[in-house]
Amino acid sequence: MFALLPIPNASEGRLALMTQQTTFSLEPNPNALDAATREALMRDPAFGRVFTDHMVTITWREGQGWQDAKVTARKPFSIDPACSVLHYGQEIFEGMKAYRGADGAVTLFRPLENARRFQASAKRMAMPALPESLFLEAIEQLVRVDQAWVPHGSGSLYLRPFMFANEVFLGIKPAFLASSRPPSLFSA
Structure with missing residues (x-):
């Protein structure tokens, strides 16, 4: 487990969140739910029907690797009808939970194991x-920004990191080798 520290109020405009290796840009959700609405939803969250205000995206480009890491407003995204994920199901995901301890600190259970499984899944699916x-x-960046969604007392915030092949290509080959549309990692 590791603990997450409190962050400045994310509604104070655009700011960068620095980590040891990567700068995540932060684009606060201008339509984030107010505390009363969020708390009402969290009383009976109905798994898979209530979502936090933000998501993480990280783009991969051939020859450049992973880049453009950001925490942004959760929103729909569009994909080309010829994307590999739609025709070959080239997608991976993990599931994990964030908990709030009695001291108010937010923790994740064995996140390194999730990271290792995510890497193994990517390799198995011929993805970067x-x-x-x-x-x-x-x-960590997503949970810091949306930590108000981690319940006090019992319960947890479910996290679903996933990656899919959004390369426009019909045919059999490893994903993203000569992609004009880079894949992205999304976590919501």
């Missing part, structure tokens, strides 16, 4: 591996 350190940084 996300470094463990970047996986952990992405999760």
